[in-house]
Amino acid sequence: MMYGIIGVIVLLLILLICGFVIRKQFYREIDRLEAWKIDIMNRPVIEELGKVKQLNMTGEAEELFERWRKNWEDLLNDDLPAVEEKLFEIEAYTDKYRFRQAKALQARTETILNDAETKVNTIISELNELVDGEKQSRLEIEELAKVFKGIKKQLLTHRHTYGKAIKKLDSTADALAAGFGQYEQMTQEGNYLEAGKMADELKTQVNALAEKSAKIPNLLTETGSLLPAQLAELEEGYQEMTAQGFVLDHLQFGKEAKEMKDKLQFCRERLDAADTTDVEAGIQELKDKMDTIYDILEKEAYAKNYVLHNTQKVKQALEEISAKNDRMQQETDEIRQSYQLLQENMDVPNELEKQIEKLAKRFTLLEAKIPENQSIYSVLSDQLKEIEAQIKKLREDQETFTEYLQSLRKDEIDAREKIAGLKRQIQDIRRMVKLSNIPGLPETYKELFKEAQEAIRETMDSLNAKPLNMETAGRHLDHAAEITGHLQDHTKELVESVMLAERIIQYGNRYRRRYKKVADGLQRAEHAFRSYDYHAALEEAATTVESVEPGAIKKIETMVKSEEPL
Structure with missing residues (x-):
């Protein structure tokens, strides 16, 4: 509870x-x-x-x-x-x-x-x-009033520069003046919001009038005198070039000229009504079109000049490469008697000849069109330049093949000089062996010497073959150079081994009576030496002497190099 x-x-x-x-x-x-x-x-x-x-x-x-x-x-x-x-x-x-x-x-x-x-x-x-x-609209109206005053002064003092457009501009200025008065009436009646809208409209209209009053005089000058003069000059140039034999049908100049005049008339009518809408774009379009036609006419004039001044040069160049190809073909036939050529190389002069003949036909057709005045010179110029480019390419191909033929002779001369050098190298090797007073030569060395002589002989045989195959001769030469180089290295090693083995055995004789193992080792070394196994003799003698006098071999090598007596 x-x-x-x-x-x-x-x-x-x-x-x-x-x-x-x-x-x-x-x-x-x-x-x-x-x-x-x-x-x-x-x-x-x-x-x-x-x-x-x-x-x-x-x-x-x-x-x-x-x-x-x-x-x-x-x-x-x-x-x-x-x-x-x-x-x-x-x-x-x-x-x-x-x-x-x-x-x-x-x-x-x-x-x-x-x-x-x-x-x-x-x-x-x-x-x-x-x-x-x-407040804002009042300030804007004050500023607009100053601008408007300047516009009216411009229209008054330069009326002659506005042509027929002055009527429309005056009418617009009067309407704007009435608009300013309407604005003042609205403010006096307390209709400030409506007055603000009116101020915005006046600002747009005044700016538009200012832009027109600034542009129209220049636009009238362009459409009234400058562009018509340029168009007349263009028509005159076209007529002169036509009379000179230029083929200009592809320009459709009559149609283009009418369109340009219509565009010019359109711009004039717009300006007379004080309307600049599309006028600047139309004028720029006219200028671009006239510039394009001027460029085409200028290109045709340059093209004609190029064709007339270079046709003979191109013809001469064709004759030169044709003559050179004939000489190259003759040289190829001569070289073929002495050298083996690959089929693809043998066919080069024939292939070039076909291209030259084809190019000559093109040039003949082009040359025939020049006096007829029925072809567009810019087209002929482009075709002529293309032929020139192909002539340049053919010249380069001819030069490449000529260098190839020359290289065959050069390669043969180089190969013979190298094989002569290898023969001298063999003689130097023989002299080295003879001066070294080697008791005898190992069989392996004799075989290497024989192999080097055989390689040199095979190289000479390949160089003396008719026709000469330089690729085969080159392989034989590389092999001969490799074997001869190996023989030279082996000879140096053999001479050094003989000399060092003799010196070590002589040095080791001081220990022969005191140490039985030295006597036995040196005896084995001498046996190997007499058997022409100089490497084994050197190894056995060195091991024997090192066993009783560590470091002796290094000292002996130094003495041998300095040719000091033991």
Whole structure:
């Protein structure tokens, strides 16, 4: 029973505490809404409305002012008092712990304050738009008036440069002057928003008139005198070139000239109406087209000059490469008697001859067209340049083949000089062996010497063969050079081994009586030496002497190199 009472008391305490906390939160929210309401009431709307009174309070300005003032009074007299009443009700519900009703009323109150905030912001925004817009448009109109004054002065003092367009420009200027007057009337009547729109329209129109007044004189000069003169000059040049025999039908000049004149007339009509739309683009199109035709005519003139000045040169070049090919063919036949040529190399002069004949036919056809005045010179020039390029290529091919033929003789001479050098090298090797007083030569060395002599003989045979195959001779020469080089290295090694073995045996004789193993070792070395196995003799002698005197071989080698006596 006691625990039940205690539980009820604890529950009541928890409820009381929770209720106290929730009430405190609602009171804080009531304070926030109250502060918000006071902030809205203190907004400087009246001071801002005072700015409007500086304007002409008529028409549109007066209507806006009255609407803004009424909206502000309605907010002060209706919306904000309603908020005050609802705050009292929320507080009453909160005191009675009727939190659900207080929450719902609190949401409606916040909605009223949000609407009030929007109304105030709208009033201030629209008011600033009116005041600032009036100031901005007034400054723009003042600046536009200065620009407009300059335009009228330009139109007045330079009327003769505008041609027929002056009427349209004057009419546009008069309309703009009326627009400035209309703007002033709108501001006097308090219609500042409409006046702002009018200022924007005037700015666009004045800028357009300024651009036209600046461009039209130059455009009239171009379309009235410069371009017609250039077009006439172009027509005259075309007629002169046609009379000189140039074939220019591919230009369709009559059609192009009519289109250019039509475009020129179109631009003139636009300018007479003071309309520059598409005129600059049309003039640039005319210039580009005339430049293109000028370039084509100039190209034709250069092409004719090129054809007339280079035709004979090309003809002479064809004759030269044809004659050279004949000499090359004769030289090939002569060389074929002495050298074996690959079939593909033998066919080169014939292949070149076919190409020369084909090229000569092309040139003959081209040459026949020149006096007929029926061909486009730029086409003939391109064809002539192509023939020249092929002649250059044929010359290079001829030069390459001539160098190949010359290389055959050069390769033969080089090969004979090299084989002569190998023979001298064999003689030097013989002399080296003879001067070394070698007791006898090993069979392996004799075989290597014989192989080198045989390789040299085979090389000579291949060089003396008729017809000569330089590829085969080259392989024999490489083999002979390799064997001879190996023989020379082996000879040097053999001579050194003989000399060193003799010196080591002589040096080791000082130990022969004292050490039996030295006597036996040296005896084996001498036996190998007498058997012409000099490498084995050197190895046996060196091992024997080193066994009783470490380092002796190095000392002996040094003595041998310096040829000091042992």
